[in-house]
Amino acid sequence: MIEIRNVSKWYGKFQVLTDCSSKVEKGEVVVVCGPSGSGKSTLIKCVNGLEPFLEGEILVNGTQVGDPKTDLPKLRSSVGMVFQHFELFPHMTVIENLTVGQVKVLGRTKEEARRKGADLLDRVGLKEFAGKHPGQLSGGQQQRVAIGRALAMDPICMLFDEPTSALDPEMIGEVLSVMQDLAREGMTMMVVTHEMGFARNVAHRVIFMDNGRIVEDTTKQEFFGTPRSERAQLFLSRILRH
Amino acid sequence: MNYHWNWGIYLEQIKGGGETYLSWLMTGLGWTVSVSLCSWAIALVLGFLIGTLRTAPSRRVARLCTAYVELFRNIPLLVQMFLWFFVVPEFLPHGLSMWVKQEMPAKEFLTASACLGLFTSARIAEQVRAGIQSLPAGQRHAGLAMGFTLPQTYRYVLLPLAFRIILPPLTSEFMNVFKNSSVAFAIGVLELTFQARQMQEDSEQGIETYLAVTLLYFICAFIANRGMSWIEKRTRIPGCIAAET
Ligand SMILES: Nc1ncnc2c1ncn2[C@@H]1O[C@H](COP(=O)(O)OP(=O)(O)OP(=O)(O)O)[C@@H](O)[C@H]1O
Ligand SMILES: [Mg+2]
Numbered sequence: 001m002i003e004i005r006n007v008s009k010w011y012g013k014f015q016v017l018t019d020c021s022s023k024v025e026k027g028e029v030v031v032v033c034g035p036s037g038s039g040k041s042t043l044i045k046c047v048n049g050l051e052p053f054l055e056g057e058i059l060v061n062g063t064q065v066g067d068p069k070t071d072l073p074k075l076r077s078s079v080g081m082v083f084q085h086f087e088l089f090p091h092m093t094v095i096e097n098l099t100v101g102q103v104k105v106l107g108r109t110k111e112e113a114r115r116k117g118a119d120l121l122d123r124v125g126l127k128e129f130a131g132k133h134p135g136q137l138s139g140g141q142q143q144r145v146a147i148g149r150a151l152a153m154d155p156i157c158m159l160f161d162e163p164t165s166a167l168d169p170e171m172i173g174e175v176l177s178v179m180q181d182l183a184r185e186g187m188t189m190m191v192v193t194h195e196m197g198f199a200r201n202v203a204h205r206v207i208f209m210d211n212g213r214i215v216e217d218t219t220k221q222e223f224f225g226t227p228r229s230e231r232a233q234l235f236l237s238r239i240l241r242h
Numbered sequence: 243m244n245y246h247w248n249w250g251i252y253l254e255q256i257k258g259g260g261e262t263y264l265s266w267l268m269t270g271l272g273w274t275v276s277v278s279l280c281s282w283a284i285a286l287v288l289g290f291l292i293g294t295l296r297t298a299p300s301r302r303v304a305r306l307c308t309a310y311v312e313l314f315r316n317i318p319l320l321v322q323m324f325l326w327f328f329v330v331p332e333f334l335p336h337g338l339s340m341w342v343k344q345e346m347p348a349k350e351f352l353t354a355s356a357c358l359g360l361f362t363s364a365r366i367a368e369q370v371r372a373g374i375q376s377l378p379a380g381q382r383h384a385g386l387a388m389g390f391t392l393p394q395t396y397r398y399v400l401l402p403l404a405f406r407i408i409l410p411p412l413t414s415e416f417m418n419v420f421k422n423s424s425v426a427f428a429i430g431v432l433e434l435t436f437q438a439r440q441m442q443e444d445s446e447q448g449i450e451t452y453l454a455v456t457l458l459y460f461i462c463a464f465i466a467n468r469g470m471s472w473i474e475k476r477t478r479i480p481g482c483i484a485a486e487t
Pocket of ligand 2: 041042161162
């Protein structure tokens with residue numbers, strides 16, 4: 001579903017990504033972790049072309065992301081993305097956030113979009129908030145709306161960039177549970193997170209990044225059993241102690 | 243002070259014509275409002291267009307738009323008025339030049355509106371650019387990630403947010419348009435300032451004249467201000483102070 005081959009990227013002279021390669025199969029849940037500044041966000045933003053990369057190639061469902069001939073908006077509409085800071089459109093109501101893409105990008109009718117949006121709001125447990133604005137919701141609620149907004153486009157896979165790290169501790173659970181349901185239903189997911197509980201529960205594989213490199217790319221069992229790199233061991237021991 | 247007050251002057255018949263001074267002032271007010279609104283429409287359309295393009299990916303287009311803004315911001319409005327009225331027609335192709343000089347209808351009005359519109363558009367463009375650039379990059383990413391094209395991202399996400407952010411400076415810009423429209427008297431538009439000078443010379447009641455004119459300008463600016471506050475209230479986002487962080 002997602003293939004990353006030898007991707008390198010620079011910000012000016014600074015190399016953010018060095019020769020990154022990995023693969024996410026259909027139905028697979030891959031957790032990406034690593035210390036701050038290691039390039040996790042950058043890598044995941046390369047997958048749907050929000051960040052350009054200089055070297056290597058990324059294929060999503062067989063389509064080259066880096067090819068200038070690729071219809072990027074079309075490709076992005078089939079890849080759901082959830083951000084650390086939610087990034088709901090603050091000037092639209094919750095239901096408008098869920099319908100605007102369906103109508104303007106997928107060409108669905110307003111009623112169709114509304115029905116789909118209402119179903120998804122119900123699914124993330126926020127049916128009664130349809131007419132509210134994002135600013136009137138708690139962080140956890142906003143993030144659940146954001147997941148619903150991404151799902152409204154019927155994505156073939158989902159990207160998450162630290163979806164819970166801006167949340168108060170008591171709201172993390174509600175968001176993780178929506179994500180776990182998604183994972184169990186067989187959604188293909190690439191998730192940047194430090195929630196090792198989530199990784200243990202639903203991930204199939206774990207990618208560990210450091211300094212712009214993919215240092216480990218193993219099954220969950222291996223990663224939590226005996227991560228091979230010292231850096232990953234150190235990282236794990238730090239994270240698990242909290 | 244040896245001034246002869248005459249508060250009835252506004253309703254007095256003007257020597258030789260069937261008009262009152264009040265009707266002069268009202269004609270002036272009409273032209274002031276017309277020039278202002280016309281300029282404002284031009285300024286909004288061009289200002290948002292140029293301001294948006296200044297944040298667009300094409301470096302060359304952005305630089306061209308920056309040059310536009312600098313050009314119109316850095317020449318005094320009065321000089322621009324004369325340039326458009328006296329100089330620009332000379333550089334048009336001969337036929338067009340003759341037509342503009344001799345036959346163009348409402349020449350003064352159109353020139354003044356275009357001039358003030360372009361001048362103001364440069365200022366609005368600057369505000370629009372700053373407004374868009376003040377938005378967090380996440381909003382642009384969220385729009386694009388949803389599958390919006392770049393123009394759609396601007397249309398549905400960035401511009402509606404930037405518009406709300408720049409409403410306060412836009413309000414003072416709208417009020418400025420009314421005040422700046424007085425410069426149009428220099429090329430012979432019969433707006434308030436022009437009528438005021440005429441009335442003063444004709445009636446020799448300078449104080450009454452300019453008090454009335456001051457009041458009329460004040461009312462224009464006040465209504466403009468109220469109108470913008472109304473828009474500000476209507477577009478306020480529930481649950482947000484300004485745009486979201
Ligand atoms: N626009 C940019 N220009 C220059 N450098 C950047 C830019 N964006 C990110 N970087 C740098 O690239 C590196 C990787 O950033 P990235 O955001 O991908 O890290 P991350 O692993 O997601 O970290 P975090 O856990 O803090 O989110 C960092 O050192 C960062 O300072
Ligand atoms: Mg990050």
